[in-house]
Amino acid sequence: MLKSNILLLITAAIWGSAFVAQRVGMDYIGPFTYSGIRFLIGGLALIPIAMWIKHWQAKQLAKGVVRNHEPKEGGAGLIRASLICGVVLFAGVTLQQVAMVYTTAGKGGFITSLYIVLVPIMGLAFKQRAGAGVWLGAFIALVGLYLLSIKSDFTLSYGDFLMLIGAFFWAAHVLVIGWVAPKYDPVVLSILQFLICGVLSMGGAVIYETIVWADVMLAMDSILYAALMSTGVAYTLQVVAQQNAKASHAAIILSSEAMFAVLAGWLILDEVLTVRGLWGCAFIMTGMLISQLLPELRLRRLTNNVS
Incomplete structure (x- = not known):
């Protein structure tokens, strides 16, 4: 359990620091070009990792560590899901x-992390129940967003607004993955979705941006960090760690990604949050933890009462 939690913490640190890489990359190339190259490299880099995971799972199955291992679907269904x-x-x-063109890595990390609270709320559309803890956590996180990003005239900056809309899509992505993942191999699904995202992004780059190879090379360090570390290494660590980690523990540890984004932005880019912004981050983190912990505690209490 401790080993799994440490691996998840490393995963969160990599994901959080990747916001800095994304921010730096915008100094040289456009967002579509950056995302296109990042996800194409990341998807291709996952292929040998997927082969290693398959080999590792086969060994675990042979040892009897993994039981009831059922083959996943493939074919047209996998393509549609991807x-x-x-x-x-x-x-x-x-x-x-x-959004990273207009906001800081730290603020980007915290606003994006709101998807943790949004997932159970958006899940209502799929008839998934959201308890009092989720609503309380959402309210506290909303207060945090106000302190972090809302200006004196009650408006959001352009970058923070885009990041907030993006959080809804990240929440939708979690819900979609939760819907299709049980049916298909998660690693293969990830590879295909990364490649699809990369192709769509490169299409946007061709239409809306001018791709200059010299500028791409200037941004290559940040691209490779996001592609290989954030996509390949962190994803692999997450898959391995969640074999033994509790889902509630994993969600809480991975939510520390936002704090690592602020820390990396401060250490590398000299980004500094105001006292008001720091309070906003604290409220958002508290809201995320409450939305994860209270439903878990309520479930344990009900289980104990039944037993």
Whole structure:
């Protein structure tokens, strides 16, 4: 359990610091170009990792560590699921990447992390129940968003607004993944959705941007960090860690991604949040934790009462 939690914490640190890489990349190339190259490299880099995971799972199955291992579906159904996931991912990624031109890595990390609260609320459309803890957490996170991003004239900056809309797409992506993942191999699904997102982003780059190879090379360090570390390494660590970690623990640990985004922005880009902004971050983090912890505590209490 401790090993899994440490791996999840490393995953959150990589994802959080990737906001800095995304921010730096915008100094040289457009958001579509950055996302296109990032996800094409990331998807291709996952192929050998997928082969290793398959080999590892086969060994675990042979040892009897994994039981009731059922083969996943493939074919046309997998392609359709990958297209849906890839399109939703493309929407979230595009909004996030464009927003990074106008906002800081730290604020981007915290606003994006609101998807953790939005998932159960948006799940109401799929007849998923949201308890009092979720609503309380959402309210506290909303107060945090106000402190972090709302100006004196009660408006959001352009970058923060795009990041907030993107959070809804990240929440939708979580819901879609939750719907299709049980049917298909999650690693293969990830590879295909990353490649689809990359192709769509490159299409946007061709239409809306001018791709200059020299500028791409200037941004290549930040692209490779986001593509290989955030996509390949972090994803692999998450898959391995969640074999043994509790889902509630995993969600809480991964939510620390936002704090790592602020820390990385401060250390690398000299980004500084105001006291008001720091309070906003604290409220958002509290709201996220409450939305995760209270439903879990209520479930445990009900289980204990039944037993």
